[in-house]
Amino acid sequence: MEKDNLKTKNLKKEVIKIFKKFGLSGDHASISANALINAELVGAYGHGLSRLKMYCDRISKKVINPKPQIKIKKISGSISHVDADDSIGFVAADIAIKKAIENAKKTGIGLVAVKNSGHYGLSGYYAEQAVKKNLVTMIYTNAPPAVAPHGSLKSLFGTNPICFGTPTGSKIPFILDTSISMINRGKIRVAARNNQKIPEGVALDKLGRMTTDAKKALQGVQLPIAGFRGSGLAWMVDILSGVLTGGNHAGRVKDPFDDFSGPQNIGHLFITFKTNLFVKNYNNRIRENIRKITRLPKIKGVKEIVYPGQNKYKRFKMNSKKEIELSKMIKNDLEFLKN
């Protein structure tokens, strides 16, 4: 996006140094640091520096391979298969989205599957790369069990995001990056710690009863959005990113924080295509689409109708101007990992 300010630059250097210390190449360290810092800047703190120690731990415990031999297999001019060799997820995803962009630029459409990867942070971060190259993109990845399939008492699906990006004819891309979980586990954890209730209809207790008690929800399961429909969407993502790619699926992706018994083998799927395959004036069309929708009459109390990605872009712009605030925990992690 834009240039980092000095403080952010120094922080990034520090993170790169840490990753290199743990065995990543300069290139891979830089890709990984960029992804983590970007998550901080867009305000997705759960995907930012709070995860740095986890990545380093996984390298130390040999369940992330710091020196992967990543193989890209050409299936056709449009289609490629990446075996990430248990690399850190950022690197696998970076290679895959670049390949998907290259394939789409050459043939109109790109389809790139990845196996033997790990948690790669925000799907939207990779979608932005494709959108900057004037492509439409759809990205799927699975994740460790967090959400119960509809009717079930046990978590199995990850928060399995559905991500879609398109150029908008303006500098702010349309990036939908939505999990299929009603609530994320982090929020339940915070509520439990603060003795707060969680909203109605987002989680079940261990017996499968609706609960607003955060502690009981932690022993139970999170619900997918929209019942059977969200459960179906999560299942679709598990099939597209896991079953199809050669990655883990059906609840076999390990929790990166808790389970060091082996690599995650997460799968990802990247689809990219040109905006002008079927119309010559795509940018005008989408500009008009967005204009029409964002100018609809608003519900009382709503200030602005925004499109997906707009708020994140705003936060990024704002946060890029100032120093990244680090929690005490993250400061401690940085100190610990440096030495």
Place this chain on the structure above:
Amino acid sequence: MEKDNLKTKNLKKEVIKIFKKFGLSGDHASISANALINAELVGAYGHGLSRLKMYCDRISKKVINPKPQIKIKKISGSISHVDADDSIGFVAADIAIKKAIENAKKTGIGLVAVKNSGHYGLSGYYAEQAVKKNLVTMIYTNAPPAVAPHGSLKSLFGTNPICFGTPTGSKIPFILDTSISMINRGKIRVAARNNQKIPEGVALDKLGRMTTDAKKALQGVQLPIAGFRGSGLAWMVDILSGVLTGGNHAGRVKDPFDDFSGPQNIGHLFITFKTNLFVKNYNNRIRENIRKITRLPKIKGVKEIVYPGQNKYKRFKMNSKKEIELSKMIKNDLEFLKN
């Protein structure tokens, strides 16, 4: 799917005769009748014979073209663009899914966009065709305004279904075909007629306040699933099927029942790809995926964890054995249209 019983066969013949009377070719009449009868058999009555008169009315009023010159433009071996020339939607979709299947069989992946089409019934019906040819498929179409974008007081998005299909290694395909609306308008209409309340959280009154009063909801708007997330998914579908393809978008698709001021110009997008692009044992993998998930411990009162498409398949099997029951309204329509 399977052979029709005699009564169904006769009913289909009758529908074909009607479509031919209204100017469709034998081939197009047969495609359209098959789609309508299939909707009856899977229990999707809102997409079945209750729509027959509407289609005929639109032909009479010259907003569906009974003798379309459908053009298929080859963009590449994988990519095609169909200009449906205001054909009845069934025919456009039938041509497009067949082309998408052909492209995927040849090159591994198919991407087919359609413009100048109309309502085509159930996305899942076309997904089944691709799945029968052992392909994974994703299908998008937009529809007349029914759902308010998040924060807005006015309907603009259609119920914009997201459809995904895959072979399962068994005879019952995995077909997710889910609208992004909390409730369909038909259900609100029925509740209003019977003075019943509608569920909490599915619709707003004309001032944008939550309502469970069906009559007030009819004057207001339906809500997307999961707030901003469902709204984003509906927007994605509008972009993929409308902006990208050259079809109508941003609320411009006309209601087929109420608005005869011109053709609908609905757009559709069909994506298809081979299951064995990245793994050799896809069927085993998906079988195992489904087995694992459907055997999870169940919430009390849940009989069976099913995958998307399973219930529809069961209904189809059951209904195929017996005569299709026609409502009085449909019987009247058939009588009226025949003569």
